[in-house]
Amino acid sequence: MTDVSRRVFLRRSGAVGGGLLAAGVLAACGGESNGGGSAPVSSGKVELNVWTHDPGYVKTFTEQAKRLTDAPGGRYDYTMKFTNADSEALVTRMISTGAAGRGTPDMIGIVISVFPRVMSGGIGKQLFAPLDDLVTPVKDDLLRTAPYSIDGTLYALESDTCLSVLYYREDEWKKNKIPADIATWEELAEVGAKLHEKTGQSLGMVSTGDNTSITNQFLQLLLQRGGGYYDEGGNLVLDSPEAVEVLEFMAKGVQSGFLIALPDPYGAPNTAALKNGKLIATVMPNWYNVYGLQANVPEQKGKWKIRNLPKFAGGGHIASAMGGTGFAVLKDKPGTAAALELLKQTYLTPEGQLLRFQMGGFLPTLKSLYKDQKLLSTEDAYLGQRVFDVYTPAAADSPTFYQNEKLNTLIEALGGPMLETLQGKKPAAQTIKEAAAAYKKNGG
Known part of the structure; x- marks a missing residue:
């Protein structure tokens, strides 16, 4: 990863930023826009197209798909195809292909800062499979669902507690x-x-x-x-x-x-x-x-x-927390059921969460795993310490971050005045009030 691309990745991995799309761009889209028309694959061979910005997810899903395929009595024989690019570019492409009626992925990883784009104009509701039923068995054990919910419905699963x-x-x-x-x-x-x-x-x-x-x-x-x-x-x-x-x-x-x-x-x-x-x-x-x-x-x-x-x-x-990536499954596609099963096994089981930590260093999003002895004994080679001595109490006392489709409008309203306060030019109270007023004036 070059210095420039690393800086872009880190900025995009942060908790804020990312542009918004005008409402209604997918107003004409239905099941056909996501590849409907072909019979759903309920078992056997299936090819899944996964879009992601991070090679760590490529490694993770490749390994998990292999394990599920090789498991005795496995329901699906997975073939994985990956598209690796900047998260914002991938979301832009997904929206445009959705509007065109073809070419959307089966799964996509969306950086938390970019997710407000799919909250706008009903885009996420039209494109993504709702995940509430999928997470029901572990709902009370699952961390960080709020940032990827739209009108109370969950549409993506967080990859890392960050x-x-x-x-x-x-x-x-x-x-x-x-x-x-x-x-x-x-x-x-x-x-x-x-x-x-x-x-x-x-x-x-x-x-x-x-x-x-x-x-x-x-x-x-x-x-x-x-x-x-x-x-x-x-x-x-x-x-x-x-x-x-x-x-x-x-x-x-x-x-x-x-x-x-x-x-x-x-x-x-x-x-x-x-x-x-x-x-x-x-x-x-x-x-x-x-x-x-x-x-x-x-x-x-x-x-x-x-x-x-x-x-x-x-x-x-x-x-506290900053950053994150939620994985969503596109609905009404031949591979939707297979993608949901892959996501479930990778994100909602202890074995899948441990695999994600081993493959990409992604911290578990199941609360119960922060008591797992394998994790508690893990020593980070660079830091030279048992990191879960820190992460376990942190996970138990981490705040909730709520999103809004107008988040980028707020960031634009807040950034300039905040800089003036950091430079000693404007009182903090004035900055906060100005930002809130500008946000509302600009449609927030």
Whole structure:
């Protein structure tokens, strides 16, 4: 993966961003648009066309399809065909082929930031098979269904809990006598300000680049604090005391040097800050281990550790989340039933979830697996620690993220004013109110 494509992947893997499609583009589409007209395959040979942005899913589904095919009494003999490209491009292609009446995939992985596109104009309802019946046996055990639900119906299954934790350079923290178990963000901010004054180092970062990156960093902390963008009904709840508190916290952190301002949280300036030891802690999801640290500072193997997030003194969670990919099955196609079975066995069984972790490092989305002894004993080679000692309590206390089809409108309204606050030009309370008002004015 090139530096440019990695940065695109990381941005798209974040919890926000992605364009919206005008409503009604699929108004004329019915079963025929998804390949209807051919007899459904109920058993035997079946070819599934799967679209995804991440080779990890190719490996996972290839292996699972082989296992199901080879199993005694297996219902289907799977042949897998994959199309690998940027998630947003794949969704655009799916919508256009759906409108044309042919060429849609059997399954597609949609990055969480892009999913609002299929919430718009009834697109997801027209194209995707509802999954509520499929998940009924494990419904109470399943994590992260809210971001992929449309009007209360589930249309995609999350691939990774994307738990946000605190990454920190253990060697630098020990050298500077920073306790690894500091309990609150407020305490860590005080320690970080003193450290920056003494050494020029920082214990976190904010982005000052594009709107998506700026707001991603904010959203992680906002969710942790107990706030959010939307409630369960899709109503805007941004204008809240928690949002003001978190944004003020970030702005003060930049001013004190506790947080370093970087134009791109994944690009060259970030890599430089990691390599030269200026950035020695950061809040990021579990996937940052591979795509952020191992990809950019492999020589720092064994120096980084993870822990649960410090809590805000005012309350909230010990973890957050950013990013994710939901897999959906296209309905009314010959391979729909076979695709649903593959998805079920890969995402809704302990064996499938363990396979996903082994193949792609995807954290389980079944709560019960966070007590599995195989996982609990897993030691990450780069971090040099048993990561589920951190992920298990994080999964039990992670916030819920609710989506809305107008999410991108909110990001555009919030990014600019937020940047001004981070630069010390505008009070946090004013930024939050302006963003909420602009969102509503622009159709939110």
